[in-house]
Amino acid sequence: MIRRALQILVLTLFPLQFSHGETSANQLPDFGDSSGALISPVQEQALGEAFMRSVRSQVKLISDPNITRYISRLGARLVANSDTPNYPFTFFVVDDPSINAFAGPGGYIGVHTGLLLATENESELAGVMAHEISHVTQRHLLRAYESAQQLSLPTAAATIAAILLGVASGSADAGIAAATAVQAGSIQQQLNFTRANEKEADRIGIQTLARSGIDPFGMPTFFERLYQTTRLYGASSIPEFLSTHPVTTDRIAESRARAAKYGHSKERDTLEFELIKMRLAVQHTRTPGRMLRGLQAEKGPAQRYGIALADWRIGKKADARRQLVRLRKSDPDRILYRTTLARLLMDEGKTREGLKLFEDTLRLYPGDPVVGQYYAEALLLANKAGKARELILMLLHDEHARTVPIYKLWARATSIAGPAWETRFASAELYAMTGNLPLAIDQLNQALKLKGLNDYDRARVQARLHDFKSLLAKRKERE
Ligand SMILES: [Zn+2]
Known part of the structure; x- marks a missing residue:
């Protein structure tokens, strides 16, 4: 009975997911002028999706769900207070030490780890975002996208990605660079923002910060620090962000005056920012031992969290556990403490305690995708694939949980504890999500050939096959 219910559950949610891209494209406000010369929202969305596939293939993205969720939530709060709250933005973190952030087509906003680590508080990070x-909301990138439209969709997307990621002259596809040098040059020119655009993005951005209840001085303060850094270290160490967003004393003064019009915002609790930044710092340091010694002097929760993570990294797991237990006692409901401690317990071989903490946390935050992902991983580690599969099918009901890591876990869990067709089905979803529709279609065709597939399952697989085929046809049309 449960199995039946789960199958219905898993099958009913996919049409939702499939229609998502189309729906959000339709919801886009139409920015095109009356002559229809500008790129349409649907075209921009298609370019955005292709851009994101290209980004994924060229750089490493941060997959730590606690970090990606933090950035997405901060981004969502800003978008909700922007001029286009319904525009479908996507935020992601690029594992790159340079200080940079960029806006791609279709509202894909990338933040480098280097930027996150260079900001001193949440308002600075929010200022750049x-x-x-x-x-995006002021359509500054429109001309660049228009120039890109003269290329085929994949080439246009790859070219924009290479330019924005700053790899155009480096490791990027040399063929693309050579074959399309002229177009690439013209896109590059359009992406080099004009001073007027920069000014406007500062002005609107500060307004967005203030409306979001985040200190608008975050923006000028961060610009100022970047400016001082370059004066200190010279032109050779100019942060990537400054090469596309030149910061002058005029610009700093102007953004400061603008922020002053709104005044400082009331202090917000930004402990989560400090914890996330610390998490990233400990993950990225090459000398966790030295970092540990540096942290001992301070006694704030972020430092203690850093000590726990650094202890764990150098193998002092019992010390790390004691810190985390203490942190959790002081702030019992914080997901970050709970998931970190539960994962440490699993790593220590305290499987029963670890699983219990995950279960307890999921009860506190039903359907939470971050807790769910970690819990499913832990269940698989503990050879409880059946339970992992049930959990994942439950999680997939929520759109936010439909991520690459969750699909990977689903494919693994169901290959051990689910019907054979479902393994194909899960793999198909995974391929589709990472942009490989032909392989997704292949998986579904193979699912249909399996024995023991009942009529109901067959109909669902066929329906999904139809979805993917028409999506592929549409994508080819655009190219
Ligand atoms: Zn800018």
Whole structure:
């Protein structure tokens, strides 16, 4: 009975997911002028999706769900207070030490780890993000996308990605660079923002910060620090962000005056920012031992969290556990403490305790995708694939949980504890999500050949096959 219910559950949710891209494209406000010369929202969405596939293939993205969720939530709050709250933005973190952030087509906003680590508080990080969001809402990138439209969709997307990621002259596809040098040059020219655009993005961004209840001085303060850094270290160490967003004393003064009009915002609790930044810092340091010694002097929760993570990294797991237990006692409901401690317990071989903490946390936050992902991983580690599969099918009901890591876990769990067709089905979803529709279609065709597939399952697989085929046809049409 449960199995039947789960199958119905898993099958009913996919049409939702499939229609998502189309729906959000339709919801886009139409920015095109009356002559119809500008790129349409649907075209921009298609370019955005292709851009994101290209980004994924060229750089490493941060997959730590606690970090990606933090950035997405901060981004969502800013978008909700922007001029286009319904525009479908996507935020992601690029594992790259350079100080940079960028806005791609279709509202894909990338933040480098280097930027996250260089900001001293949440309002500075939000300031850069609000600036990038404003480039999108004010349609500053439109001309660049228009130039790109003269290329085929994959080439256009790859070219924009290479330019924005700053790899155009480096490891990027040399063929693309050579074959399309002229177009690439013209896109590059359009992506080099004009001073007027920069000013406008600052102005609108500061307004967005203030409306979001985040200190608008975050933007000028961060610009100022970047400016001082380059004066200190010279032109050779100019942060990537400055090469596309030149910061002058005029610009700093102007954004400061603008922020002053709104005044400082009331202090917000930004402990989560400090914890996330610390998490990233400990993950990225090459000398966790030295970092540990540096942290001992301070006693705030972020430092203690850093000590726990650094202890764990150098193998002092019992010390790490004691810190985390203490942190959790002081702030019992914080997901970050709970999931970190539960994963440490699993790593220590305290499987029963670890699983219990995950279960307890999921009860506190029903359907939470971050807790769910970690819990499913832990269940698989503990040879409980059946339970992992049930959990994942439950999680997939929520759109936010339909991520690449969850699909990977589903494919693994169902290959051990589910029907054979479902393994194909899960793999198909995974391929589709990472942009490989032909392989997705192949998986579904193979599912249909399996024995023991009942009529109901067959109909669902066929329906999904139809979805993917028409999506592939549409994509080819655009190219
Ligand atoms: Zn800018």
